Amino acid sequence: MTRSLTMDRPDDRNRLDAMAQGVIGQPLDRPDGPAKVTGTAPYAAEYPVDGMAEGVLVTATISKGEVTAIDEQSVLSMPGVLAVISDQRMTARAAQGGAGEAPVQQVRQVQYYGQPIAVVLAETFEQARDAAKHLKVTYREDDDAVTDPHDPAAPTETYDEPIDQGNLAQAMAQAAYAVDVTYTTEGHNSAPMEPHASIAEWDGQTLTLHSSLQMLAYNQKELADSLDLAPEQVRLISPYVGGGFGSKLGISPEGVAASVAAMQLNRPVRVVMLRQQVFQCVMRRSETTQRLRLAADANGRLTGFGHEARVSNLPEEEFAEPVTQASEFLYPGEHRRLAIELARVNLMTAGSVRAPGEAVGMQVLESAMDELANAIGMDPVELRLRNIPDQHPSEGIPYSSRKLVECLKAGAERFGWDGSDRTPGQRREGEWWIGTGMANACRVHNINEAQARVTLSPDGTAIVASDMTDIGTGTYAILGQIAGEMLGLDPADVLVQLGDTTLPPGSGSGGSWGAASTGSAVFEACEAIREHLAEQLGTTEEELTLKDGFAIAGNRRVALPDLLAGAEVERTGHFKPGEITEAFAAAMYGAFFAEVAVNAYTGETRVRRFAGAFSMGRVLNEKTATSQCMGGMVWGIGSALTEELTFDARDGHLVNPDLAEYHIPVNLDVPHLDVVLVDERDPAGSPLQAKGVGELGICGAAGAINNAIYHACGVRVRSFPMTPDKLLAELPDP
């Protein structure tokens, strides 16, 4: 039986707080942890399959044009080589998140350097890789490729409908204080630890793919559409995912190539992307150019707000990094302009990378807000407190629960914030200038359709099942806790099964919606089971208490196995976003506080202390939520100081396609991270009163570091990442 809920209005019942088990929110260890740290959790490429052929993708070495010939004979005589496939079903790009249909195929039409054009199959990986290296490919090159992401001559289109309210130029002219600044950010890569990898098996009817993916219900359709199969003919298995961060939202080229090869060779095929290919042919976060115009009155209250950005993507891609997403509602200002220009370039696909939009939008906005605070001479915390709108400044709708004030206060207290003197260059320790900075955190709350099945067995244990994924976030833990809380069970007695399309379609992991969406489906299923148990016990669901495996009502206390009397109870919860998504401006909030040291001689920046206070509705597991915030803050350090996809502007090839040259922060770059979780329930967020946490910790983090650098040494860097060379020229004499 399925119980559906279309969320049209807030759920004020706050049912989870009325439950008795007391496990929701607890910092429980993740049940999948031991298997992962002992290496026994199988990842996509690790399934033992007999008779497997190995495939290696071949990528284009031109920026734009056409593959005119692939000389298969150049490699077919090499030892172990089975085939060279450059099939029209193969995909030149990964699918965008939630696409549900095939991504751009036409692998022989080259649109970017590094695009997959063929796959070479051999008996061993080494043979396949060597043959891929030696494959002779002939191209016809176009001479109109745009290979510099910042090329001002790139064809550009306006993305979406800009928001234009009032007269921003006039507001700027009349403002008591105004800031008009332009910042740039460079491209980012998700760089998951587990590369994109797939094993395909074809039995003549059904294609089974072990793969590393985030959104199986959508990926199933994407793969089926790519292969001209019905979705029912495709089964995806993805119980463990070694990081996704957006790069595994859509089916990616290696999965389709493995499938095509398995169908052609009639044997299982494994294709694992080389690390360089993970960098070159999946997804990048677009570089951005962002102009911020902030007009404030004498009291520091915003009267005008402008956020205009230029981002880029390949031709035919609809995705444009939505950098103004939080700018739409975070701050007031009746005179507004928000707009995004999309430049068409011949560089790898731009798509969702952790917190698309806010990750780089908020860091720039929050840097500009700091410039405004300095122009006014105001504590930047005070400036934020004075600029919290009463309602959505463009749509007029109310906010759902918003704990920004509480976050600012809790974070400032934990950090020991003193915003009374923001004059730069006041504190020096040896060679190092010391400074502090802060920023708001904000990320829109998303929910997505999801189903989950909960089975209460006659022995009083439960199974939760969904094709939902756990990409390292803690999904196994929290779904077990939700079911445990609702059904009065120790989470150890709840088995959570994920990552298989034979299970009910979940929300997938993306946009921070997994917990609130699939979690709500589990919640719905559990409510339905509770109703059944209440009926069995002769009471109502509201009067029923479930705790420690017993059903309790009034003075009756019955063990679940006795109540169930040998019959299992199975319910499916089906959660759908409804009118609620339009009725409220729903978001997660927070505040970052950073202390940095800037070397007075070299311009090197080290983050010395970093605190964040965050609100995300109900916390489902304190430990995994804290870890998500920490992970986001580490990303913030990378975005602030080190991470940058570097393209050779002459042909658009990525010159730092590995973990040695693309600098994600290492241990020494990351200080102790202080995370405060602010207590909150958001009835408009989900029936769990929970929102999302996976991306919040990055949204604004790099802005706090930028502001701290300015406070330390007086250099305002308007180009991320803030590498030493960008500070050097402006540093005062040491």
Next chain:
Amino acid sequence: MTPVTYLRADSSAAAIALGAADGHRLLGGGTNLIDLMRKGVEQPAVLVDVSGLAAPITEAADGSLVIGAAARNSDVAAHPLVRARYPMLARAILAGASAQIRNMATVGGNLMQRTRCVYFADAAGSRCNKRVPGSGCDALGGFTRYHAILGASPACIATHPSDMAVALVALDARLHLAGADGVRSVALANFHQLPGDSPEVETMLAPGEMILAVELPPVQPMRSTYRKVRDRASYAFALVSVAAGIVVEDGRIADVRIAVGGVAAKPWRAARAEASLRDGPASVEAFVQAAQAELAQADPLPGNAFKVQLAERTLVAVLTDLAGGDA
């Protein structure tokens, strides 16, 4: 596939005999060579593993320290005599790569490692005069952040990536080279070659020769350090690094030794800066003057012009720090 024959040498004589043939390469820790083989940059037919050769660290009668070429980087950095007498060397080694890589990498291999120029490493898509002599250099006009500002040529602008070698050059280290014709001793400062017209020639090692050992002459006690400036706090190659030691007596610089890394195809002994400082005052003004004297010969590219200023400022920072209260 290119089959590779793997041999293990049980003596340096055997290694020399086995390694001399065309297409044979000596294998140390493999932390660079194996990577380059995977990328198709290096394609040896035979690997002669010398990582198992005896690699003692011994003190000679004259007080020199002799380090076997197969010694692991991490063992050298941790050795009590190295830490006590040549702390800048210990610091330089620990500033390089990661703990895992240092545990594998050998001293000889560290000196023989190839440039990390991304165009050199991109066998499929980029031209490189080092990889294919005469084919051209795609780094010129490309991404040059980590490239040379000193001693480069139109044929090649690559840098030598070693941290250890920078400290060794500052310490006047010598190499014991062995070949079919016997053993010779050369100054490390002369070992690595500037590119000129033949960037494929990277060292003075003759065909069939191998590095037997590194010899560190005794040094008088001095304040010394190794300072590496990079884009993240660890596990990144140097934008600029400085190995330096000074002896200050009565406010005058009695002895000074400086080498700069990340700026040239070899560890760059800053002879001009040293000459400018020697017997002069230990003052910030003198340090600035010395740094400028050294970098006056720099010829940077559009993508790495900042490294001139960065090198100057790092030199001043290091010397000021070493001079301490005497500056």
